Amino acid sequence: MSDPVAVSRKLVAVFAADVEGYSRLMGADEVGTLKGLTERRAILDRLIGQHRGRIANTAGDSVLAEFGSAVEAVQCAVDAQIALAEANAGLAPDRRISFRIGIHIGDVMVRAGDLFGDGVNVAARLQSIAKPGGVCISGTTYDQVRKVLPMTFVDLGVQQVKNIHQPIRAYWVSAPSEPQAADPALAAEADALPPLPDKPSIAVLPFQNMSGDAEQEYFADGMVDEIITALSRFKSLFVVARNSSFTFKGRSVDIKEVGHTLGVRYVLEGSVRKASGRVRIIGQLIDAVAGTHLWADRFERDLVDVFALQDEIAGAVVSAIEPKLLQTEIANATRRRTESLTAYDLYLRALQQFNATSREGIAEALRLTKRALELEPRFDAAAAMAGICHMQRVLFGYAVDPQFERNEAVRLSRLALSMDDGDAEWLADAALISAFMVGDCESAIEMADRAVALNPNLFLAWHCRGWSYRIAGNPGEALRSFERAARMSPVDTRLHLTFAAMGSSLIELRRFDEAILAAKRARRQSPSYSASYRCLASAFAHLGRNAEAREAAERVMETDPTFTISGWIARGGQENSKVQIEGLRKAGLPE
Missing domain, CATH: 3.40.50.10610 (ABC-type transport auxiliary lipoprotein component)
Structure with a gap:
């Protein structure tokens, strides 16, 4: 006689089904709902058996079954939803008994015939994501069935679901065509549901x-x-x-x-x-x-x-x-599988690297944006980011061929604007490149002001407007823009750039104590960002705090080993940084 508490393990396709709005249905009509549920359970049980599945756990309106084949499990689920839709035909929408079904291939524990474990939990979470009358499967299930079953699969991306540590890739499943006997209202509703766009x-x-x-x-x-x-x-x-x-x-x-x-x-x-x-x-x-x-x-x-x-x-x-x-x-x-990347996925991954502002991060962002442009040559966001990457390689001293990088920055910026010259983000990026790489401050200010007018809620527009005025020699207006940018996006991952820029503007206004506070805020957010230490070295030197100025100068050289004052000026945009340059010399940085 078998031990009722003995536990074994096996790999199965877990099938989890549950009635949508069951409590509401019971509250409205207990007798009618119980009768309808019994009829639909008979349909579900029959199809599970026909597809060589085994019903393991049942509780109220839920069914948990196991299949030895992912193909059988998914085919059973789709067949079941078609049959259940037929059973609902003619009923008022608030009286329909519709199941959601989730399927996942996973390792499960079996005790006295019941299933337990993460494999069961994931299937249950997928069931909760499914539409009423729909089927939702995991990425591992999709890999097993996509080339076998003639069905439509809609990629829902990676899902972070309750009480499951690892994110799950999910797919909606539907048959290639609905039978005439299916409820036309449900079919029309399903067909009308718009897909998720390829952006937030x-x-x-x-x-x-x-x-x-x-x-x-x-x-x-x-x-x-x-x-x-x-x-x-x-x-x-x-x-x-x-x-x-x-x-x-x-x-x-x-x-x-x-x-x-x-x-x-x-x-x-x-x-x-x-x-x-x-x-x-x-x-x-x-x-x-x-x-x-x-x-x-x-x-x-x-x-x-x-x-x-x-x-x-x-x-x-x-x-x-x-x-x-x-x-x-x-x-x-970043959680998506490499082989499923699209141009937009590449752009998002590039953005994560770009925000780090490190030599390696900018190089990787540039590589990813160029891959995105190979897939979508008219991808304006990727072109704009690639242009800024080339600019930053010049400004941060990473460029092997600065003139090539300058030319590429200008070319890609113009490419982005050619696709949409009314986009606030591309205008803001173009303003920055015009100011730093071309030295055309008048054009930079005009584009930055347009960007702010188009989208006054955009952090990037205010940040780039600040730099346009800063390079043009108006640190007061620049500071007001940087402060607005910081208020616009108080948790932005790029705020170290803005705080360091505020420090630079405050130095030109000879507000050295405030410049130190701004530079320290930049340093806290990004300890490897060299501009923070340039501000600190200059401001400390102007205040006669020589030991602190020398310490900051040492950190400049650690984060930017090839730094020289003349080289920094040659990178671009520093002609109106006379007070900061004076402080850098006082701090002992190499000419």
Whole structure:
């Protein structure tokens, strides 16, 4: 007689199915739901048996089965959803009993016939990602079935799901065509669902009016309008239009369903409360595919000028979530398998390397952007980044052939603008290259001012405007732009560049103590960034703090071993850094 507590292990295709909205259905009609569930379980059980599967665990509305073949498991799941859709035909949408199915190949523990372990947990998480009436499979399952089954697979990217340490690559599955007997309403709905765009995609839902005053509804709606408009200025984002987002107004929604319906990965929701001359906005950003919270914050202001307040809070919300979206997309890209890379994946990986501003990071960013341009020669974002990489190799002393790098920076910048001369990011990049590589400060300022006008919420626009004015010899205006950039994106990974630039501007204004504080902030964020130590060496020397100036000068040479003052000037853009250069000489750095 077998031991009922004995545990064995085996590798199987785990099939997890669960009814969508089961509690709601039972609350509305217990008898009818139980009868419908029994009928559908008979269909599911029959098909599992026909495809040589074994039902292991069942509880309420859920079914867990194992298959020796991934092909049989996926074919069974698709056949089951077609048969279940037929059973739902003719029923009102709120009476349909629809299953979600997830499949994963994994190692499981078996005890008394029941399945346990990570393989089961992953299948269950995939089931939760699936659409009602849909099938979601893991990347390992996809690898086994993609060349065998004549089905459509939609790549959902890498998913970070609850209580699973390693991220999971997921795919939606559908049959190549739906049978005539299937519910036409469901088929039309499935066909109409838009795919996820190949860049960060977001919908902003109507904010809830928490003021207890229906008359204040206009303010909450206006707040969302401002946020959508501000987000729409970022060409790197796909933003769903207001009319689509507002179809969910006044409804209790499932965020995953919002994402499915609108074809977006991220959803921003929030609330507005006005009382006693104050307004409080609470916002939260959700990954609609994984169902996880990425960010939440509260903004509170005095209610003085309503429209100015809407602009201010919209800017604050956008400045907080845009870097978070980008960081999440970069993290997703770095987890994707190499063979599945697209031009956009290469661009995201390049961005991660680019932000490090190290010799190796810039070289790798340049390699990745060039690969992206080989795949997509008209990829403006990759062209713009490649241009900035060439510029930085000159400015940071990494260039073997500085003139070639200068020419490439200008060429790639013009290529990006030729594809879209109204993009704030490409204008900002072009302004920087014009100022540093060409020395045309008038053109740089004109482009930087246009970039800020096009997207006043863009960190890069303010940062590049600051440098355009700084190189033109106006450190006061430059400082105001750098301070605005720092306020725009307080958690940006590139802030060490801005803080060091602030330090440089403050030195030219002879505000040496403040320059030291700014340079130390840059150093804390990026200890290997040489510009921080140049600022410190110069400012300390001007203040007569010679020991600290010499220590900072030593760090300049450690981070930039070939540094000379004349070489730094020759790299470009330092003609109006007379006070800083004077301080570098006092600190003892080589001429």
